Amino acid sequence: MMPSESARAAALRARLEGAVVDHARFTGPPVDLSDWTPQELGLVWGALHRASGFGHDDPAHRELAATLLAQASSTNLAPLLAGEVFLDALDAARVHDWDYAIGCLACLHGTPPEGSAQLALRILDEPTHWGEQHFAVWLLAQLAGGDAPAQFAQMMDERHARYPMPLTLQELAVLPQLAQASLLALAGSRYSGHWNRDSIGEADPAEVLADDAAYVDFARTILEQAARHIAAVHDGSVPYAADAAFATADSPVLARAARVAAYRDDAWFRPVITVLLPLACVAPGAAKSAPSQSLAMALGHAVETIPTPESLLALRTALAQVRHAGIRKKLERNLKPAERALAERPDIAWRVGMPGPMGKRRQAMLARRLEAGYASDVRLRLDQWRALRDDADIDVVARALVWRTGDGLAFMLDGKGAIDAQGQPVELPEQGEIGLWHPLHGSGEQRAAWQALLTQRRWRQPLRQVYREIYEPPGDASAPFAGYQLSVRTLLGLARREGWRLDYDEGLSRQFGAWRVSLRIEGRVYPGAEGACTSNGLAPAQIMPMAPVAYSEACRAVDLLVSASALALVEEEQSVQRAERLFYLANLAPGPMAGMRRTVLEQVFAEQIEEGRMALEARHLTVGRHAIHLTTGRVTKDGAEVVIELVAMGNKLGAVPWLPHDEALLEKIAATAGVLLALHRVQPGC
Known part of the structure; x- marks a missing residue:
């Protein structure tokens, strides 16, 4: 480390640990971490977390530390911790502060230094709450050594050994075989169980586990075991009892295993999920109960998160068979986001073609899947695209759309050949890639030409394409879609169906390709809330870095939310009467x-x-x-x-x-x- 780096880290540490300032405005010069190194950040990591915590009378230091931690997070700057620096950082953890302690372990360079065990024991405290985040506690118990691992094992046995198929204990038994990256992924995720599309911004531990051979073998073992068990329930070999096929605590284990298999797209997973998901949703006979509500919903989230053609087909089968109203409602919410997510996996999306009988409904499903690939610029190999057209319904849809080759040639199919926007024949290449044409791919003149051609020939497109709304970033600092009063009930209902996540700090968030987009909302917005809220527009930082088509598609999705739920413009003059009127309007159909x-x-x-x-x-x-x-x-x-x-x-x-x-x-x-x-x-x- 350069002496200058060590000096400024020491200066910041002294500032964070110094005496309480006399006035909140006497905070010192601003600090910019943009050019700091991981080693340098490590020197102040413990001090930053001590200052950011509550329990002391220094709001100025707390505000400075919180600002710098947010700055480090926004730039993906992580500390490098080793030796005494690691001990200092770990010492900043409070009792049961397992998330922070696991974060320190993830930044540890080399082996834990002497003294780590005592700090880990202090953080673990008594076993009363160890089951709340058992992966993190397991990892800290290994660090603590001594009796801690045995205490943890005894506590988990007492909780789970009474179940006939204790999958949680089976998963714990495989932990010693896993790589450190896998252990940290499990311990560091708040969503290691029911990880779903609401977990935007959090890494799915299953994505890391998919590269760990020991966990992959475990995932196959328990999923095949669960499929045999649920089949036995249905054929009468195992007595049926509502919601008793699996322990509720074991459903996240099976869902995580399903996500691991789906990330890998393993062939063995295809027959397993087509049995496990539908049979978990419906009771044998005519009862409206289910063998396992928790597993049905957990697998629904798993399919929504990382679908395969077979798991999406299993989800549709489950919806066609389920008699339990609560499960049906949950699974219906998973279907549309799953279709969008599968469109972003073009290498496997068309493996089983399009399910269902021939006809308009199937063509509409195909059009939705194609449209969902816009934000990620999904493309197919030209030979793959030609092979798909052997399906009559796919060919009907393909002939009504404008396509684009990898070198930018836009065309439509006409008879046995292809034509351009002027209706002139064009030659398609023998190899390359092909994707849907978007209005932003062409000039205003080209868009007008395609619109005129479709009007002239009276072609009806299965999705809004040549007349598709397009959105470009504003030239000024204004935030798009700001200044509207929205009905909370309408907004949240539509947002959930469209795959948005409610974040109480940021508003509504959703992933569009590689980009996360947030619609900022002001007001009391939570599930079940009534009345109106205010749209403050898209977060400005997300406007410029996005690809043009992804930005346009994100704005189109936001426009749908605003258009469906807007009831008034925001006005400078507010009054009690207007607030009452807005509340009344917000609750009208x-x-x-x-x-x-x-x-x-x-x-x-x-x-x-x-x-x-x-x-x-x-x-x-x-x-x-x-x-x-x-x-x-x-x-x-x-x-x-x-x-x-x-x-x-x-x-x-x-x-x-x-x-x-x-x-x-x-x-x-x-x-x-x-x-x-x-x-x-x-x-x-x-």
Whole structure:
């Protein structure tokens, strides 16, 4: 380590451990960790965590430490700990602070120094709570040595040995055979059990375990064992009792094993999951109970997280057979995200083709799977794409879509050949990759040409493609989709179905390809909440680094949330009366509310609609090629957003008690329509 690095680390440590400052504003110069080394960060790691904890009267030091820890996390800077530095860092852990202690072990360079055992014993404390995070406790017990491992084993035996198939104990027995990376993955994850799409931002330990031969063998053993057991329950060899086929604590073990097998896409897993998931959901005979609710739901999460074609088929089979209403509701939430996730695994996604009978429903499923690959820029090999078209339904869908080769050639199928946007024949390469064309892949002229071709030939696309809404990052510092009052109940219901995660600090989060996107929400937002909340838009840091298509698709998904749940614009002037009105509006059914809004606009613009200068659709008011969204007021032209400058609003629309919407939003829509009508008179082709 350079002397200058050691000096500034020592200076920061002295500052963190110094006397309490006289005034909160006397905090010293700002600290930037961006050019610090892991060794340097290790020197202050213990001091940072002591200062960030509660229990002392130094808010200035606590704020500084919290800021620096967040800075290190945002830049993925981890400390390097060894010798006395490791002991100092571990000493900062409080009793039962297992997450932090495991983090220190993950940063340990070399073997644990002498003195580690005593610190580990202090952190472990009494065995009363050891079962809460048993992987972390097991690892710390090994570090502590002495009687700690035996105490831990006895405690777990007392909890689990009474079950006929104690899978948790079987998993603990395999831990000594695992690599250190696998142990740290298990011990360091808060979601080592029911890890699912709500665990965005947390590493799935199964992804690391999938490379550990000892755990892979264990996963196969217990999954095949569980499949035989559940089959025996159904054939009567084992007496049936509701929710008694497996211990609730063992369901996460089987779900983790299923995720390991799915990550690897092992062939042995395919017949196992097609038996295990459907049979866990339905009781033998006609009862509406199930052999194991907890396993059914845990496997549903596993399929949603990392699906294979066979596990997705098993999920659909389970939904077709299940009679338990609670299980059905849970599994239905897993289905759509699982379909999207499978689309991001194009190497295996089409192995079993598309399940189900031939027809429009199957074609719609195919279209959804293709569309889900937009954000990740999913492509197929050209020979693989040609082979898929031997399926009649796939060929029907493929002929209605615009495709794009690896070198950027956009084409549609026409007869036995291919054509471009002008309808001219083109030659496809013999090799390469092919994926769906997105409007952002072409210029405005190319988009218009494809739109004109489809209109001319009256082709109907199975998904919105050539007229797809496109979104580009704003040129200023504004946050897209900010400034709306949203119905909490509608927002959360739709968000869960669409695969969003509720994060109480960040709002709603969802993964789009390699990027995590957050819609910031202000207000009391939690499952079961009522009333309205405020949309503060996308987090600014996520706008620029994203690939253009991924950003557009993320915005399109956010637009759906906002459009479905928006009920008013945010206004500077707030009042008790307006808050009460928003609460009332937020709890109205969205269908009648939107219908009334269309009725009002139909009355206001009756003459223009009758003359054909304007059209009122289900969700939009259209003027020429422009469309105004009836919920958000967003204006698009052929799918691309346009900005319409409005003059300063005059008097508000007259307060009408029966209007089920906010007058400010209606006024914005009406004023925008007026501007577009005037523009259309001047430029009839717009």
